[in-house]
Amino acid sequence: MTASEPWENEFKAYYVEHSRHWVRALKYFRSLIELRLSSEFEEVVEVVGRVKTVESCVEKIVRRRYLTGISPEEHLEQIYKRLTDFVGIRIVCFFEEDVAQVAAILRQEFYVIAETNKIEELEESEAMFGYRAHHLDLSLEQSKSDQPGFKLFGSISFEVQIRTIVQDAWTTLQNKLAYKKAITKMARRKLAALAAVFESIDHDFVELRDQISTDPLAPISTEHQSPPLQSDIGDESELYSRVLSVIAGPISPAMWQRLMLDLDHLYPEWSVRVILAAIEEQLVRISSYFEQNPNINLKPILKIRLLLYASNPVRFKPMVPISDRQVFDAWSAQERGVQDAKKKALRGQG
Template sequence: MIMFSDEEWAECSRGLNDLGLRVGQIISTLSSEVDVTPHSITHRVKDKHSAARKIAKKRETNPTYGLFSLTDVLGIRVITYFSDEVDHIATALSREFVVDELNSIDKRKSLAADRFGYMSLHYVLGLSPARATMPEYRQHADVSFEVQIRSVLQHAWAEVEHDLGYKSVGDVPTIHRRQFSRLAGTLELVDEQFCALRSELGTPRTLNGPSDEVALMDESISSESLAAYAERSTLLQFNERFARIHAVELGPFEPAALNRLVVNLNLLGVRSVADLEHLLVSHFESLYRLMEARYLLARDRGESPAVTVTTPLLYLLLFKIADMGEPEGRSAFEKIWKASSYDEYMRSVFSAMKGVRRV
């Protein structure tokens, strides 16, 4: 039974979809500021019948509970890739919005140690006084809304649990409780291991001596091995020479650039760090000529060409393509650059190679 009028519902829900879009954009910006890229940010406005059911349930213990007591007519869900990112986003939200501590709950902490279930952080928020005075937010100055933050795996558990129809441990038949508990524990462990793996992959690798450098040469091409190679190798000598002669400071490698290089080097058959080293040594002087010529040309045009420690490897791809010859090289070039300027680039490569003795 619906315990409020259509007019009251219209007043309660007016403009909430637009508010959800705006708050979602704010959360996206805040996420970037704390170096988090969410899997998704979505919102929904509770429908009238769901609101009525919740009010009826609340009135069992609180007879005065009504439509305007609801704090989640507007609900926003933020899904992160890693569980520790939940707290990063929560901290950012607490700085930007007013947190209703009484109605907010961290369901991750509400479970006893021997209980199962994957929960999320539920924040009930309101607009800050400064934002509430802005024209586009003024009508929502007193509105509360709920933000649920959980990791992808936490979300997966919640969705499966919901689909199975069990709301609490007491609902689960005794025969299946142990199985539920094992599954929840496994997902929690996987979540922790993903966080640990991300941390390890993000830690710069150090080469502590000649034996480490020899071992590196045997490794397959990956973002990690390329980053290590750029720090102590023939590539480092190349970059130091270029930076010294042209008085430029080379930018650091970018993860996205490394990822593309891994894909493209493998496409061209450069499978190991040793393969890459051999290719660079073979074309060292020619590569330098080409990179220098294009750098000076761009500078003469009034441009400020960006050069990073991996820039030489981008040009080195062209020399590998030149070594492949026609038509294999042309095909590889078009796969990598999706362009029809193969002939122009090959002329530049062969010009740079002219008169240079191959190692």
């Protein structure tokens, strides 16, 4: 195919028209993922994203023969149907089991269009070594149409790649050396051998982590690590120490920093006095919620987010992932029903 073919010119015009919207969608999807992971999963190294360049789109269409056997009038429709990664996000984790946990969280948060576990595919083969990652094609759930971003981005699908640090390193090097290039058979054999080495390293790090965690000689720290602070050091330091005493559990520096960013965004005029008053007002209620729901996420960071949400559901709604919020809201409605029934019974007795 040449650059002058009608489908390519028409596609490039479509790309120019929509690319800015894809950039906004990327920021929105990435923020949703980071918010959800920050409340449920600490073991993420980074979440990065990109909008696919027009050149990469055209190259992929040609390389994968998306238009082979397709009539010209159906070219663009076929492209839009097959090219699902205009918006792409990569999540890098520490260990292989983290990849599966992150994938499970994303399944709960988004609608899954397609899923490919390239790690399992390779492990089912006795003789293959190569690219290892977990891919999901996602979109916003229809059930979340009340979210502010749904009207803007509900029709956009995006691809998420989840892999470990080691897998990411191998992929980066492999792409640099050989991706989309014609290389010799010997070079491919060498790449496969290196892939086997990287896979072994991934497994070795898991074994080393388990060994360190069970080593009786490993020092155990009982002190909470203080988080990195932003602008108002006094306020944040005081709030951090008071929050720890209230929730009786550690919060990692990264999660505390994310909480502060969310708080600054949703409530710019916040103060230690106001936030602590809100937390203390809802503490009994939230403690009761956790006691009555022992199987839910019990991480301290979710507890503090729920405390804020319970104090002002309108302002702090984005603080809590939608699935956790739905469970809490259902419990709250049930509790209100119980209290209303008790009040009605007391009035009847009077």
